[in-house]
Amino acid sequence: MDARNLKLDGGVQCYREGNPGAPDQAPTLVLLHGISSSAGSWAKLAERLPGYRLLAWDAPGYGDSQPLAMEAPTAADYAARLEAWLAGLGVERCVMVGHSLGAMMAAAYLAAHSGRLAGVVLADPAQGYGDADAAKRDAVYRSRWTQLEAQGHVAFARERAPRLLREGADPADIARVEAEMHKLNLPGFIQANGMLANDLLVRYLPATPTVPTLVICGDEDRITPPEDARALASRLGVPYRDIPRAGHASYIDAPAAFAAALDDFTRPLLRAADASKTP
Template sequence: MTSHPTPADILTPNAEALAAGRQAYRESGEGPTIVLLHGISSGAASWEPLARHLPGYHLLAWDAPGYTDSQPLASSRPLAADYAARLDDWLTAVGVQRCVMVGHSLGAMMASAFAARCPERLAGMILADPALGYRHANAGKRDEVYRSRWTLLAGQGHDAYAAARAPRLLRDDASDDAIARVRDGMRRLNVDGFAQASWMLANDSLEGYVGDGWGVPAAVLCGDQDAITPPQACRDLAARQGLTYHAIPRAGHASYIDAPDAFARALDALARPWLATLPRG
């Protein structure tokens, strides 16, 4: 009898030894590759609900440098380009030549930088509930953004921080399972890696990597109840960059956790034609 994976083991933990150190990730499935980049308060395990709705794809969800068991970046003040360089090394090590890349929130900034660095490696890119970055804000605002998360985590501890912050990433009537998943991701945060990511958010810009265009097909997705990166800001980004915009109904900022089925449908509808000409496997 064929055994079917339980929800807990759809995305299997894995790691790759890179020159820069250990890179942790989760993996599932066979077919064209979709790479999943989590946001600032999350990790690879957060993509489990979405994975259940995406059969027929090879899913690779990384734990960003400094998250769970991934080696932090060398610089305490990294930019998205530094994360993109690690992405490049990791995808080379695991044998991925081309993929669709999904960047959620801060992960969208990393995806943007990767598209600028390696457009030939992307069949398409999805910016989900994208964080735009604060590079053009004044020094006081940048410092506030930098210190607003990791200092609270360090001061309050993981349980208190997760209990207070997790519901804000979801719709008002989010399920208990969704809230528990977001809390679990926050409990796994490493303060040093969190601080590095916070520096990038405060001092870099998603659109700073566009230049004359990313050179790859791209689209913007956003939860219709997103209070962190509001739908209007995401629609404005799509309009400025000439990208299609897709609202995810009944979803907050962590739209792929709030509404994984709707998110998966939108992702599949975009990725399938982008990947149609690529070899499977």
């Protein structure tokens, strides 16, 4: 995936583009990474989606993307940057894939900018702790960035990366997750931890979404367990799909199954859109 950047009013937004030579009519998938990751984490999945234009951002405060200006941004603030980025790229229609904390950002984007979306995939979704008591929210807020600050990137990544994958994960995949964690910027990571601790996905999707939505989850996810993802799908009244033999970073553990889930969800939406254009 090719590294790119776009200058916005709020600062530079960095991203990676997969299959940049795809024809103009190729469907666009927008990929939002989780709290301990970055745009580069999607490279393995990208190899299995040759028919799509892929746009994977480095969330604000990640990589070289300008952090958000507010001290404690909400998912809605990240969604506003998303909208500026997609508008700046001229993306008129896309399917948005939000993984983990990215799922909350995708939900906030759906709530505010559904007109640009053909569909949304909430993958291994983090649902937030905004309805928890103050002590729990503070514990969640401090649970990751304080470890990164104390341990340093190498030790933090070595300890945490295996938890994001299935038991007995491919060592190359563990190394891939570790490499993305080495890129974390502490200020942006702190902001994202604050959003996880104090925001709530249900604030943005209190009822059935206004565009087609799919919830998927690795069947060995130890961070956002499958039962929680199934419950979310049931509450929203949308389909649910397991990703077999996959942990939390299901698109890294099982990229072929993850790609198949995306393709199965996206192709009917595209056929419906094409049919609506037929005189």
